[in-house]
Amino acid sequence: MPELLSYKLLFVTGKGGVGKTTVAAALALLASEQGRRTLVCEVEPKGDLARAYECGPTPFSGRHVSDDLVAMSMDTEASLREYLRVVARVPTIGHIGPVARAFDFVATAAPGIREILTVGKLCFEVREGHYDLVVVDASSTGSVVGQLAAPSGINELIRVGLVRSQTDWILEILGDPSRTGAVLVTTPEEMPVAEAVDLAGRLSKETPVHLACVVANRVLPELFGRSEERIFNELGRPATLGLLAGELGSSRELVEDVLAAARLAVTVRRDGVAHLERLRAEIAPEVPLLYVPYLFARAHGLRAIRQVSRALSEELST
Amino acid sequence: MSPAAGRERAAATAAQAAQDQTRHLEQLLSAKEIVVACGPGGVGKTTISASLAATASARLGGRVLVLTVDPARRLADALGVGGLGNVARRVPDEAFAEAGVRPKGELYAAMLDMSESWDGLVRRHAPDAGTAGQILANPLYRNITRRFAQGHDYIAMERLYELHEQGDYDLLVVDTPPSLNALDLLDAPGRMAEFFSSRLLRWLVVPYRSRLVNLASRPFYQVADRILGSQFLEDLAGFFILFQTMRDGFVARAEAVNRLLRDVRTTFVVVTTLEAVPAVEAEQLIESLRARHLHLGLLVCNRVLPGSFSDPPVGRIAELLGQRSGELAESLASLLPEDAASAGRPSAEMIGRVLNEVARSFANFRLVATREAELQGELSAAHEVTATVPYHPGHVTDLKGLLEVGARIWGDEAATTPPPARTSPRRRSNRRRPGTSTGDDAPEPPSRGASS
Numbered sequence: 041m042p043e044l045l046s047y048k049l050l051f052v053t054g055k056g057g058v059g060k061t062t063v064a065a066a067l068a069l070l071a072s073e074q075g076r077r078t079l080v081c082e083v084e085p086k087g088d089l090a091r092a093y094e095c096g097p098t099p100f101s102g103r104h105v106s107d108d109l110v111a112m113s114m115d116t117e118a119s120l121r122e123y124l125r126v127v128a129r130v131p132t133i134g135h136i137g138p139v140a141r142a143f144d145f146v147a148t149a150a151p152g153i154r155e156i157l158t159v160g161k162l163c164f165e166v167r168e169g170h171y172d173l174v175v176v177d178a179s180s181t182g183s184v185v186g187q188l189a190a191p192s193g194i195n196e197l198i199r200v201g202l203v204r205s206q207t208d209w210i211l212e213i214l215g216d217p218s219r220t221g222a223v224l225v226t227t228p229e230e231m232p233v234a235e236a237v238d239l240a241g242r243l244s245k246e247t248p249v250h251l252a253c254v255v256a257n258r259v260l261p262e263l264f265g266r267s268e269e270r271i272f273n274e275l276g277r278p279a280t281l282g283l284l285a286g287e288l289g290s291s292r293e294l295v296e297d298v299l300a301a302a303r304l305a306v307t308v309r310r311d312g313v314a315h316l317e318r319l320r321a322e323i324a325p326e327v328p329l330l331y332v333p334y335l336f337a338r339a340h341g342l343r344a345i346r347q348v349s350r351a352l353s354e355e356l357s358t
Numbered sequence: 359m360s361p362a363a364g365r366e367r368a369a370a371t372a373a374q375a376a377q378d379q380t381r382h383l384e385q386l387l388s389a390k391e392i393v394v395a396c397g398p399g400g401v402g403k404t405t406i407s408a409s410l411a412a413t414a415s416a417r418l419g420g421r422v423l424v425l426t427v428d429p430a431r432r433l434a435d436a437l438g439v440g441g442l443g444n445v446a447r448r449v450p451d452e453a454f455a456e457a458g459v460r461p462k463g464e465l466y467a468a469m470l471d472m473s474e475s476w477d478g479l480v481r482r483h484a485p486d487a488g489t490a491g492q493i494l495a496n497p498l499y500r501n502i503t504r505r506f507a508q509g510h511d512y513i514a515m516e517r518l519y520e521l522h523e524q525g526d527y528d529l530l531v532v533d534t535p536p537s538l539n540a541l542d543l544l545d546a547p548g549r550m551a552e553f554f555s556s557r558l559l560r561w562l563v564v565p566y567r568s569r570l571v572n573l574a575s576r577p578f579y580q581v582a583d584r585i586l587g588s589q590f591l592e593d594l595a596g597f598f599i600l601f602q603t604m605r606d607g608f609v610a611r612a613e614a615v616n617r618l619l620r621d622v623r624t625t626f627v628v629v630t631t632l633e634a635v636p637a638v639e640a641e642q643l644i645e646s647l648r649a650r651h652l653h654l655g656l657l658v659c660n661r662v663l664p665g666s667f668s669d670p671p672v673g674r675i676a677e678l679l680g681q682r683s684g685e686l687a688e689s690l691a692s693l694l695p696e697d698a699a700s701a702g703r704p705s706a707e708m709i710g711r712v713l714n715e716v717a718r719s720f721a722n723f724r725l726v727a728t729r730e731a732e733l734q735g736e737l738s739a740a741h742e743v744t745a746t747v748p749y750h751p752g753h754v755t756d757l758k759g760l761l762e763v764g765a766r767i768w769g770d771e772a773a774t775t776p777p778p779a780r781t782s783p784r785r786r787s788n789r790r791r792p793g794t795s796t797g798d799d800a801p802e803p804p805s806r807g808a809s810s
Contacts, residue, residue, distance in 0.1 A: 055399070055400060056398070056399030056400050057398065057399050057400025057401070057635070057636065058400070088635075180399070231400075232400075263715050263719060264712065264715060267704065267708065268708060268711065268712050268715070270704075271694065271704050271708060271709055271712045272712050272715075272716070274694050274695065275690075275712070275716075279693055280690060280693055280694065283689060283690060283693060284679070284686065284690075287682070287685075287686055287689060288675055288678050288679065288682070288686075290671075290675045290678075294671055294672050294675045295675060295679075297664075297666040297667075297669070297672040297675075298672060298675050298676045298679060298716060298717070298720050299716060300664065300666065301667060301676075301716070301719050301720040301722075301723040301724075302715065302716040302719040302720065304663075304723065304749070305719045305722070305723070336722040336723070336725050336726055340634040340635070
């Protein structure tokens with residue numbers, strides 16, 4: 041399996057809310073800091089990337105976050121226009137505005153059109169070698185399979201025409217495990233892990249893209265070793281509680297409240313470990329599992345992206 | 359003021375707030391027939407919807423149905439009804455008995471089955487059984503219904519309408535599907551109607567030969583033919599010609615669904631966690647509900663850390679514990695029992711390490727709790743009544759758990775653990791500046807600007 045950042049095209053996906061954008065933005069930042077010309081693209085143009093990098097809007101045409109890092113948002117209509125101009129060489133497209141709208145409509149109705157415009161644009165950037173790495177903040181679990189399966193699906197539905205002739209090279213890039221991979225993001229919780237396991241299966245069954253790695257985001261650090269945890273449990277007894285309260289000049293309740301924070305951390309961490317064990321057991325052993333620690337500050341924006349990027353960098357170098 | 363007196367006062371305020379919250383919720387759920395739970399993905403909407411429905415059936419009585427999309431099917435297990443489908447199942451009284459509750463009413467649960475619901479729509483709206491059969495057999499049909507943008511949202515709203523029409527239930531609680539944008543849900547019926555009246559759909563279904571004559575659609579077809587191939591367009595057109603036969607039914611239905619969402623009997627519950635991204639989405643959702651004159655009945659902040667984490671006196675004790683961990687460990691060393699595994703009393707050094715970790719852990723959670731308090735302040739300033747459900751490690755796995763969550767939404771336990779920020783229910787029309795008392799802010803029956 042190639043090293044993660046030496047891929048050409050990475051689709052970052054996972055259940056909504058697990059931190060897909062954060063991981064995609066951090067991976068792209070890391071790659072660019074290592075001197076790779078990197079494009080990062082959000083497929084659902086909600087402005088998440090702009091918020092992550094604190095860089096202002098990221099249009100289809102791209103915005104430089106730094107010298108080696110460009111961020112963009114997908115826009116299927118713009119993608120179509122670019123496609124018609126560059127590939128299909130339809131020269132009059134500028135004069136017939138309704139065509140784009142018409143296409144938007146067909147794309148709504150016809151299976152795979154919107155998806156192929158999205159995936160096609162990303163593969164196009166890879167094929168043309170404009171960037172060393174394209175990182176995709178892909179759709180969540182629900183629709184990413186449809187997106188990545190669209191090129192093969194279209195081959196069955198559309199027998200002729202330009203779209204058909206384009207799917208072959210797109211499929212070649214998507215299915216090449218040395219160039220293209222999926223990064224599955226999850227958190228150490230029941231539902232996200234269940235969805236990650238499910239998605240890993242569907243990716244391999246229904247799409248040509250192979251799984252490059254799984255990122256477990258928001259992993260709580262281990263608080264106590266075994267004998268330390270025994271000591272901690274003793275602290276909650278009336279005698280010890282009384283002693284602490286006396287020494288600190290406070291009530292038992294306040295000391296209890298302080299202990300509760302650590303107890304919560306221990307419980308949550310233990311639950312999380314069980315879910316991560318299940319994750320490890322159910323994804324193929326050769327797929328690496330990277331851990332990103334919980335950011336207690338719940339900082340968002342560039343500062344959080346940098347922290348996650350550092351964590352990923354450490355994980356990738358071990 | 360001593361910390362103890364401050365705590366008592368806070369507890370008294372919280373108790374008042376809890377009473378107000380209970381009253382508001384009971385009035386809301388008695389007055390409304392439909393509760394739509396919406397919010398960002400991954401915040402626990404399914405659990406909150408089920409908790410609301412279970413608690414309403416137990417406390418208020420009547421027939422209550424929760425319509426869910428629960429993809430993990432965990433809810434079915436939690437409710438003890440086995441598999442869930444489009445057909446509602448009654449949650450057995452034994453399940454309530456196990457939870458130690460004698461419900462006043464009856465609780466039902468159903469799951470949204472997308473393809474079954476679409477098929478049902480086609481059968482209802484197609485002019486005859488033959489056309490329905492042709493549509494259902496068309497290979498494009500499955501693809502299109504599965505991928506039709508916002509199709510799932512539409513189906514959820516459509517099922518809600520159907521269930522309401524049948525009139526079998528006193529209260530319907532619907533859990534909405536996770537979508538790209540929570541707002542899509544509100545636009546889904548309108549978009550469905552728009553789809554059928556679109557000029558482009560008409561272009562697609564005109565007979566092939568007249569297309570190239572029609573000036574308006576000619577450029578479209580020239581480009582489309584070149585890119586997609588005319589055979590595919592023919593297939594597509596064939597399908598839409600069939601689909602068109604359902605137009606009137608679909609449009610009328612979509613409009614009815616839209617009216618129902620705006621009806622005085624419908625209320626929206628926004629569910630969110632107090633993390634930056636979901637909170638921003640929730641705020642946009644609240645604004646958008648308001649802009650559309652939809653009734654926002656309740657904001658539920660889920661998985662909120664206990665208020666003590668942002669309580670200054672507790673924070674001071676945590677700091678002291680860390681600073682004085684060395685000497686405290688010395689005193690504790692003689693008090694702690696021997697450890698069977700290591701055959702000896704734990705060393706003061708090790709105890710000191712544990713105390714330091716406890717202090718550090720508290721500091722970590724305090725940061726999170728402070729952020730949460732800030733976000734909750736912003737969110738609840740924006741609108742009416744806020745319920746806070748505390749962070750709960752693990753998952754709700756049975757009816758008892760759902761009823762416990764419901765109790766928090768009702769405000770039962772708020773008196774003992776005040777939420778981190780502004781605990782009083784507040785309403786938009788009666789908003790006060792921070793710092794003024796809100797204790798007399800008794801909720802009135804829910805009302806809306808424009809009722810139908």
